[in-house]
Amino acid sequence: MKHIKTFISESVTYSKDKEIIIEGPVSPDDLKQMTFDKGLDSFRVPKEQFEALIEIAELPEGRIIICRIDQHIIGYTTYLYPDPLERWSDGNLPYILELGAIELSLNYRKYGLGKKMLKLAMRSPEMEDFIVITTEYYWHWDLKNSGLDVYQYQKVMHKMMGAGGLEVFATDDPEIISHPANSLMARIGKNIKQEQMEAFDRLRFMNRFFF
Numbered sequence: 671m672k673h674i675k676t677f678i679s680e681s682v683t684y685s686k687d688k689e690i691i692i693e694g695p696v697s698p699d700d701l702k703q704m705t706f707d708k709g710l711d712s713f714r715v716p717k718e719q720f721e722a723l724i725e726i727a728e729l730p731e732g733r734i735i736i737c738r739i740d741q742h743i744i745g746y747t748t749y750l751y752p753d754p755l756e757r758w759s760d761g762n763l764p765y766i767l768e769l770g771a772i773e774l775s776l777n778y779r780k781y782g783l784g785k786k787m788l789k790l791a792m793r794s795p796e797m798e799d800f801i802v803i804t805t806e807y808y809w810h811w812d813l814k815n816s817g818l819d820v821y822q823y824q825k826v827m828h829k830m831m832g833a834g835g836l837e838v839f840a841t842d843d844p845e846i847i848s849h850p851a852n853s854l855m856a857r858i859g860k861n862i863k864q865e866q867m868e869a870f871d872r873l874r875f876m877n878r879f880f881f
Contacts, residue, residue: 671764673730676794684781690744692786694735695794698727701734704741709775712812726750731767735787737774745774747787749802757843757873758803765859765866766873769804769836776815788834798859801870804836805843808851820851831855841874 679693706720713719726732726748737745748770752758758766774783791797806827808820816823828838836855846852854874858867 671731674794674796675733676796678790678793680786680790682781682783682786684778688739690778690781690783691738692735692783692790693738694747694787694791695733695749696727696736698724701727701736701743704736704738704743707742707744707775709777710743710746710773712773712810713771723748726770733767733791735791737778737783737787744778745772745783745787747772747784747791749791752803756805757876758805760873760876761869763866763869763873765800765862766870767800767802769802769831769834772830784830785833788831788836792834792857797857798861800859801862801866802834802836802857802859804831804855805846806831806851806853806855807845808849820849824851824853828853828855839874842877843874 675695677693677695679691681689681691684690701724706716708716710716710719714722723734723746727734729750731751733749735747736743749767750770752766752768758768772784772787808824811820811823811827813820813823818826835857839854839856841854843854846854
């Protein structure tokens with residue numbers, strides 16, 4: 671599968687004469703010229719997470735959308751093929767991409783940047799050729815800094831993902847059904863065929879019993 675990466679950029683004014691640039695997919699060479707905010711530490715220490723973003727950008731399918739002030743990254747989202755250890759990679763379906771991570775530095779979470787990154791990513795026409803999934807697990811959420819409980823945070827996440835066209839889909843995946851706040855969400859591209867959707871449905875429900 672040939673991976674096209676249509677670059678899109680827009681700006682948001684967040685204070686007098688100051689702009690946040692939202693753009694992507696960003697190339698690894700461009701990422702290497704930037705700095706990475708120390709508040710981006712939800713998944714790894716910032717230095718290691720920045721290295722991980724560059725590695726994802728180097729993948730044929732890897733897509734990194736960022737928010738930056740000048741050349742300083744204050745937020746990002748990642749898109750890549752699902753982890754080989756998860757059911758979503760079964761069959762190596764080339765039209766399933768996973769929104770692997772979305773993160774914003776704490777000081778910039780009041781500007782709706784998460785929604786803007788998701789909307790921008792889906793404006794690339796090639797995204798209509800994919801089923802984009804995300805697995806929402808409550809243990810990844812920043813409940814401490816948000817002041818929200820898991821169900822309030824779940825509503826926030828669903829609303830944000832909805833801005834990118836993702837909807838909740840049922841599944842029997844053990845990790846997702848292990849807690850009612852967890853969920854599978856997906857955006858079905860306009861060019862997805864019926865047989866591709868049926869293959870996705872088989873991934874969603876792999877533990878059916880036959881009598």
